Amino acid sequence: MSTTAIYRTRITHLRREPVRHHFEHRGYSWYIDVDQPPRLPLPLRPFARFRAADHLRPPAAGPDTLRRRVDCFLAGHGIDLRGGQVTALLQARVLGFVFNPxxxxxxxxxxxxxxxxxxxxxxxxxxxxAYLLPADGHTPVPKQMYVSPFNGTDGYYLVSAPQPEESLNIRITLHRADHPAFIATMQGHRHPATPARVAWLQLVAPMAPLWVAWGIRVQGVLLWLRRVPIQERP
Structure with missing residues (x-):
């Protein structure tokens, strides 16, 4: 079975404090081998481009590829894959725009x-x-980055991210004072990444990365209207 696939996803966000706020949206993500990114027919290439510059940090020297960025990040944590496979779930650029929450x-x-x-x-x-998660998926990871104006950088994440097969099921929980304050999930089903599938997605989910970015901003306005306190940005 080819590594490359598309997962039609359902993403949910649940905030439990200081107010209860829930929203969800549909989207899609690509699943690729970073050494063999998909290359679509010429007319569809503007709707699915993969750039190393959209992820991680560039290597200090030498060719700049997504694979080298992954290897350099791991080397900084004492891990050497010795050429082993790296697969990724991510958003592609669509008409030049990308947003990878x-x-x-x-x-x-x-x-x-x-x-x-x-x-x-x-x-x-x-x-x-970028957070390095243990392979067992059970170790807390301290939060390091300011993501939302309504969440500071305190607390820790618990991440469940089994490698997707026919189904995708990722769950991220932000804990404060040993209880979950925020829960996000991404679930989906695998589809072959055929040109017909890519073309169809541009009809049912046009400019998907842009809509995700705008959707997050809209939810931020709704939280602001509910007088959720703004956390100072570091």
């Missing part, structure tokens, strides 16, 4: 063993931060 990389060594998971978070201020 969450990108996930599953990193295997040459024997096929999962060594680490990278969860990269982007905010609407143009910032991004």
């Amino acid at each position: 969450l990108s996930v990389f599953w990193c295997h060594d040459r024997s096929g063993q999962l060594r680490a998971v990278i969860a990269e978070v982007h905010n609407t201020y143009g910032q991004r931060h």
